[in-house]
Amino acid sequence: MIQIPKTTVVGQGLHVRQQVFIHRGQLNLLESKTLGETLGRMPSVQNASFGPNAGMPMIRSLSGNRVRVMSDGLSLNDLSGITPNINAQIDMENLSGIEVYKSGASVLYGGRAIGGAVNLHDNTIPKVMYQKPIQASVVVEAGTNSGHRESVTIDGNLGKRWALHIGGSQLKHGDLRIPGNTKAxxxxxxxxxxxxxxxxxxxxxxxxxxxxxxxxxxxxxxxxxxxxxxxxxxxxxxxxxxxxxxxxxxxxxxxxxxxxxxxxxxxxxxxxxxxxxxxxYAPVRKGIMPNSHAESRSAYVGASYIQDYFRVGIGYKAIEGYYGVPAFARLSKPKHTHDPSEVVAPTYMPINTRTLSHSVHLEGAYQVKNSLVVDDINLRYSFQKGDDRELVGIYRVNKFDSKRHGVRGEVNQKKWRFWSGTTGVDFSNMKIQSDGQQRYLPDVSGRELGIFTLQKFEIRNIYASLGYRRDWVARRAVHDEGYVVSRGMAGGKLSDRDFGLHQATVDIRWDISSNFFIRSAASHAQRAPDFNELYAGNDHFAILVEENGDDRLPKESANSYELGGGIKFDNFQLSGSHYSSRFKNYLYLAHTGMSRSGGFLVKEWRASDTEISGWEAQFDYHHSLQEGSMVEFSSFFDLVKNRNISDDEMRQWAEGDFMPNLPTSRYGISTGVQNGRWMANASLDRYLKQKFLGKNINLERPMPAYSLLRARIGYRFTVAKRNILTYIDGNNLLNVEARPQNSPLKYLAPLSGRNISLGLRMEI
Incomplete structure (x- = not known):
């Protein structure tokens, strides 16, 4: 069945916490090269694009270190918050679904979820015994402007208690075609x-x-x-x-x-x-996005021992990627000379990224019998090792060897009359060793420990939740002669920092009738500065910036509220909300007004007060015609502002009334039809010209408005008892020049042009 992504309520907080859950069937329709692009059609969620091969979700104008990305509740070994060209290592074909928290999730997942969270439901460790002794699926797809991708998954039962999951995938494409010029x-x-x-x-x-x-x-x-x-x-x-x-x-x-x-x-x-x-800086060709190539490979295997009330499993994943950023840099800065004969013409080379990650996961769950208090206990552990490299041409300029240990335990309470809840603890330890000709981070390490509880209440037609979390966060940097310290405001002392964080939330929903509800939520959240915000220094080639940290930065705090409601009649549903967050010591990478030879802007991390506010609304219609046939329609709009409310004269001079690179207001419509074996869906999103402009010392230039049209037609049939889905999928069918306002690379490259893909998904 075709289903259009929509806001749904998940888990015991059915009537309280708005979350978006995308199941596997929806992912088959939405799946794109990056996580940000896959989730970018949800209200208030846009793609924080850093070229066609790196993109993370931006939730209500927040991304990076403010949106936590997890796999089954444990943080990924994700460096995209430190350097956005390093894409999160995710195999989209190995997911059963994606859970998105749009209104902040710091009580459940800590300070890095101050702006929201994305929880990937991973298939590596089986959760249940499979229906068949052995089953498999194969996906093959090739496109006119997206290269090709293949994946295979094999699932099976070993006896009555063991379940096994094995799979892998690969993707490859060359430089992508675009309409018009690569530069604005x-x-x-x-x-x-x-x-x-x-x-x-x-x-x-x-x-x-x-x-x-x-x-x-x-x-x-x-x-x-x-x-x-x-x-x-x-x-x-x-x-x-x-x-x-x-x-x-x-x-x-x-x-x-x-x-x-x-x-x-x-x-x-x-x-x-x-x-x-x-x-x-470097030659470009009309109609081609320079250095937009990509290739990736993944492999995974997992096994579980499953009884009626007990489950324990282990899994291993390996993911490798090599892709380009549509930008160029000089390997070294020119030497100053007064002799014209010694002046050498600069040579700019493409910026590339190479990544390799290995991870081991352990997972256990126990359903407690004959207990009046505890329903079940869950325990997860992961070890992740990453090798992430930034290259200028073929030369390594930055290398990060990272190791992360994470453990999370949760105890779910049995529902007693009107009361249920979850209490837990999570801990992570991360170390990064950096290397390279011009590395911009020293060796760093950090620890995070959090204890939390979220209690839920249901009294007649009123549903409420109340949560609190306490975090202890440590950041450390290693002094060594090979690292050039920051030239920013702090002077680069690389001081040890320790932070105590408090997170609290209250969420209430009142079902006035079976057709109408209203909802309100309030929260207080805090976030500790991350490694790059405290300790960065030197040229950050991937973002074309000389990045300078400040080891004196304070923790970031946000007081937020949200008001919303909804109406439902028969097949129609309308919902909307208004939200506002006031940040104290909002951390941002600020302009200094200077640039170095080679085109690198000089920026430094600063703290200032800001307010984020916005609106979102969604309308849905679903009608079943007869068995196996249906029609769906959905539309949405969203608007967000990230406004300067400080009396900081330096920020007003450099960034202005609004933060630069804000996502634009937009609206969209989607429709889906299924009739027997045939299915089709289409979506059209309109991105408006930005009115809330910031400054890059000079006033930011607004990108033109644009519309993105996507469509898909599929046909399902059976051959030798094998279920097969064939489909044709089209992206950017209007072939428009689309430059997202929130992309730091909007002057360098648009979104890729029209692509028509043919694919086959077969279940064996």
């Missing part, structure tokens, strides 16, 4: 400012000439000494507003400037610029 029009605008030119990776050959009409006099001193080499004077120093010159100790009247024009406005520019030419 602003890149070749003669009026482009130098910071935007750096972000667009263009060199502007500009001739700056002084406005000589602003100067009253001609300097007598310069006139008499301009030909004397010992003074090193130039013609530009001839013009002055000083009435006198000092010559041999005497004041001498300067001559009037015949070009001077009196009475000009105060904002008359002192220089006139003439652009002689604009050239790209």
């Amino acid at each position: 029009d602003i890149a070749y605008d003669p009026n482009i400012d130098h910071l935007t030119a750096d972000m667009a990776q263009v060199e502007v050959d500009r001739l700056d000439e002084r406005n000589l009409t602003l100067y009253r006099y001609l300097s007598r001193f310069v006139q008499e000494n301009i030909d004397d080499p010992k003074w090193g004077l130039s013609e530009s120093e001839l013009y002055t507003n000083e009435q006198y010159s000092n010559i041999d100790g005497e004041r001498v009247q300067n001559d009037p400037n015949p070009l001077y024009i009196a009475g000009q406005p105060e904002d008359t520019p002192s220089y006139f610029s003439t652009v002689l030419g604009i050239r790209d």
Whole structure:
């Protein structure tokens, strides 16, 4: 059955906590190359795109270190919050579903869920015995603009108590096609400012000439000494507003400037610029997104011993990836010289990313019999090891060897009259060893311990939850001679930091009738600064920034509320909500107004107050015509603002009234039809031109509005008792130039162009 993703209620908090759950059938329709792209059609969730091969979910304008991504409740060994070009290592074919928390989940998952959480339901460790002794599925897909991908999964039962899961997948594509130019029009605008030119990776050959009409006099001193080499004077120093010159100790009247024009406005520019030419750092071709190649491989195996009230399992996963970022960098900075013969033309090379991860998972569950208090106990452990590399061309500039241990235990209470709940503890320990020619992080380590409880109450038609969590977080950096410390405001002392965090939430829903409900929620959440925010320094090639941390940064706090409601009649359902979060010490990567040779903007981590607010609404219609036939329709809109509420003059000068790179307001419609063996669905999303513009020292440029059309037609049939689904899938069918406002690479590359894929999914 075709089903359009919609907001549903999950678990015991059926009438309380709004979550989105996407099951496997929906994932088959939505699945894309990245997690952010897969989830990007939900209200208030957009893709934090860093090129076509790296994208994480942005929830209500928050992403990175504020949206926790987990696998079965345990954090992934995910460095995307530190460097967005490193994609989370996920095999989408190995998931049974994805659970999304849009209104913050810090009580359950800690400070890094201050803006939301994504929990991947992984298939590696079997949860139940399979219906057949052995079963398998195969997926093969090839596209006109997406390369090809293949995956295979084998499940089976070994006797009456053991279940086994084995599988793997691969994907590969070359540089992607795009409509029009790879760079935005602003890149070749003669009026482009130098910071935007750096972000667009263009060199502007500009001739700056002084406005000589602003100067009253001609300097007598310069006139008499301009030909004397010992003074090193130039013609530009001839013009002055000083009435006198000092010559041999005497004041001498300067001559009037015949070009001077009196009475000009105060904002008359002192220089006139003439652009002689604009050239790209590296050659680009129309219709091709440069360095957008990708390839990945994965393998996984898991086994479980399952009894009626007890289950224990172990699993192993390995994922490897190599992909490009559509941007270029210089391997080394030029040396300063006054000799023109020593000037060497800069060589820019593509930025690439290579990743390899191994992980081992243990999982146990026990349903307690004959207990009045405890329903079940769950315990999970994972060890993850990662090797993530940033390359300029083929040269390694950054390498991260990371190790993470994580353990989580939960005790679910038996429901007693109107009361149930969950209490638990989780702990993680992470170490990162960095290496490379110009690494921007020292060796770091961190620990996080959290104890939490979430209690739920159901009294007639009122449903409520109340939760609290206490976290202890430690951040450490290793001093070594091979690391160049930050040149930011803190001076790069690499101080040890310890944080105590408090998380609290209350959520109430009142079902006024069987057709109408209202809901309110309030929370207090805190987040500790992450490694890059505290300790970064040097060039961060992947984001084209010289990144400087500040080891004095405070913890981040947010007080949030949400008000919403919904109406349901027969096959129609309408819901909506308004939310607001006021952040104290909101941590952000701020502009300094400087850039280094090679186009790297100089930025540093700062703390300032901000407010995030927005609206979202969704309408759904579902109608079953007859057995095996149905029609669905859905529409949504969302709007979010990330507003500066501080009295920080530096932030107002650099970033303005709103944070730059805000996701735009948008609306969308979807429809799905199924008739017997045939099924079809289509969606159209409209992304509006951004009205809430921030600054990159200069006012941010809004990207044009655009619409994305996607459609899919499938046919299901049986051959030799094998279920087979064939489908044709189209993305960006209008082949429009789409540049998401929230993408840091919006000046460099749009979304990929039209793609038509043919696929086959077979169950054996």
